[in-house]
Amino acid sequence: AQSVTQLDSHVSVSEGTPVLLRCNYSSSYSPSLFWYVQHPNKGLQLLLKYTSAATLVKGINGFEAEFKKSETSFHLTKPSAHMSDAAEYFCVVSEGTGGFKTIFGAGTRLFVKA
């Protein structure tokens, strides 16, 4: 069975400092992993995805994530936070082919202080 755990419900950083949002997963098969961002009252925007190619994945807006199979982790990082990064972030795992299942993490709210 697959599951996703986002280890922090809230993360607060100062503008210009690094961001780390943690995600652990469990999957019976080779999963695809995604990070999405959601701004208030908006839909979800894909930041990046891992689909069994390079383990270090670069996304939009300076975000990147590293797939570590041994640690079953897919943490999201950014070297320098910007005020506009304040939002809700979801780690998502998807496995299987055809009728695949997609599971969302509970979300991490990122606060960015001036």
Next chain:
Amino acid sequence: GAVVSQHPSWVICKSGTSVKIECRSLDFQATTMFWYRQFPKQSLMLMATSNEGSKATYEQGVEKDKFLINHASLTLSTLTVTSAHPEDSSFYICSARSNLGEGREQFFGPGTRLTVL
């Protein structure tokens, strides 16, 4: 890139009325569409999965007679909340999966805010 639209973006209705929400894939054909519900400050909860031309598959605990889903074409799925009540007030988000490419990525609509008075 792949774009999914939802209409309306927000709706307010009286208790007991029915509300239809449309989800369209604008520049690709979506063999599968998904409907999610999101409560304030919570994650997305999958309600149902619909494949074009067939009946939707509902998640456990979701009333299929309450939330009617139709996926009549490869670019359109609709969710109808029948006899809506205040507890149905929520943010509803659809997503669509392309029949091309890697296949696991979902493209999300902007969401529909439903408020039932």
